[in-house]
Amino acid sequence: MATLIDGRALAKEVNAHTKQRIEKLKEKGVTPGIATILVGDDPASQIYTRSKEKKAHSLGMKSVREQLPASTTQAELVQAVEHLNSDPSIHAILVQEPLPNHLDDTAIVNLIDPLKDVDGFHPINVGKLYNNVQGNYPVACTPRGIMTMLRHYHVPLASQDVVIVGRSTLVSRPLQALLINEDATVTITGRRTKDLAKRTREADILVVAAGVPNLIKADAVKPGATVIDVGINRLDDGTIVGDVDFESVKEVAGMITPVPGGVGPMTIASLMEQTVDLAEWSAEING
Numbered sequence: 001m002a003t004l005i006d007g008r009a010l011a012k013e014v015n016a017h018t019k020q021r022i023e024k025l026k027e028k029g030v031t032p033g034i035a036t037i038l039v040g041d042d043p044a045s046q047i048y049t050r051s052k053e054k055k056a057h058s059l060g061m062k063s064v065r066e067q068l069p070a071s072t073t074q075a076e077l078v079q080a081v082e083h084l085n086s087d088p089s090i091h092a093i094l095v096q097e098p099l100p101n102h103l104d105d106t107a108i109v110n111l112i113d114p115l116k117d118v119d120g121f122h123p124i125n126v127g128k129l130y131n132n133v134q135g136n137y138p139v140a141c142t143p144r145g146i147m148t149m150l151r152h153y154h155v156p157l158a159s160q161d162v163v164i165v166g167r168s169t170l171v172s173r174p175l176q177a178l179l180i181n182e183d184a185t186v187t188i189t190g191r192r193t194k195d196l197a198k199r200t201r202e203a204d205i206l207v208v209a210a211g212v213p214n215l216i217k218a219d220a221v222k223p224g225a226t227v228i229d230v231g232i233n234r235l236d237d238g239t240i241v242g243d244v245d246f247e248s249v250k251e252v253a254g255m256i257t258p259v260p261g262g263v264g265p266m267t268i269a270s271l272m273e274q275t276v277d278l279a280e281w282s283a284e285i286n287g
């Protein structure tokens with residue numbers, strides 16, 4: 001039976017530390033501020049945005065939501081981002097994905113001040129991560145949360161074979177960069193990979209971010225491997241499952257993250273951490 005990687009418990013620890021950092025910043029007269037732009041009324045996005053706001057407030061930071069109608073034009077969204085870019089009380093800007101189809105997502109991400117880019121999606125920050133540039137810059141929060149979990153549970157990275165299932169820009173690619181930078185050997189696979197199970201069985205660390213419920217069964221996992229499940233799939237009966245068949249895989253894996261209670265809470269904790277990072281870095285820049 002695998003060791004459970006408890007994302008909920010670790011997120012609590014991370015958040016407690018973030019709260020202390022916020023208190024210190026407030027003593028210096030800086031209250032970290034995060035703004036979320038939410039376009040339209042997708043129910044999942046509403047729930048997720050609300051839980052982030054609640055967390056931000058409970059840690060003592062400022063959190064504002066810019067709720068825009070689904071009919072918002074590109075020009076109106078541009079204006080909302082520019083307004084937040086120039087607001088000194090806001091250190092972190094997050095445009096909730098996905099945007100309605102009529103809006104140009106890339107143009108909006110490019111417009112966010114890279115110093116306020118709490119998602120780490122701006123091409124300047126993506127490029128720095130890709131090139132392993134040293135120094136302070138934000139990285140995508142889900143990969144950051146996964147790295148925190150791996151470190152906390154003392155999972156070795158250097159010389160380890162990592163297989164990531166899925167090739168998304170939001171999760172898989174930045175995670176690949178973070179792991180390469182730690183000297184892991186990282187293979188990105190996807191639904192068109194020839195004999196996927198052959199690849200995943202070679203993984204010391206298997207990360208699944210494919211968006212397919214229960215895609216990975218026990219026979220696709222090397223005994224003793226660390227399995228990180230990024231999937232969040234809501235089934236017709238309302239239950240939430242990951243991309244990994246938890247019940248069978250937990251019998252062969254060495255460590256495994258549950259869904260819910262794994263990567264999800266660590267994503268939010270990382271978002272809070274990174275908001276405080278951005279506030280600290282801007283305080284350094286501004287003296």
Ligand SMILES: Nc1nc(=O)c2c([nH]1)NC[C@@H]1CN(c3ccc(C(=O)N[C@@H](CCC(=O)O)C(=O)O)cc3)C=[N+]21
Nearest residue numbers: 048094095096097098119141260261262264265267268
């Ligand atoms: N600009 C942007 N940045 C994001 O980081 C971003 C985004 N857009 N759009 C949507 C996805 C999704 N995402 C989640 C984060 C935490 C949970 C989470 O905490 N889930 C809990 C509860 C799951 C539930 O009960 O619904 C869990 O896994 O235990 C879920 C989903 C961030 N995203």
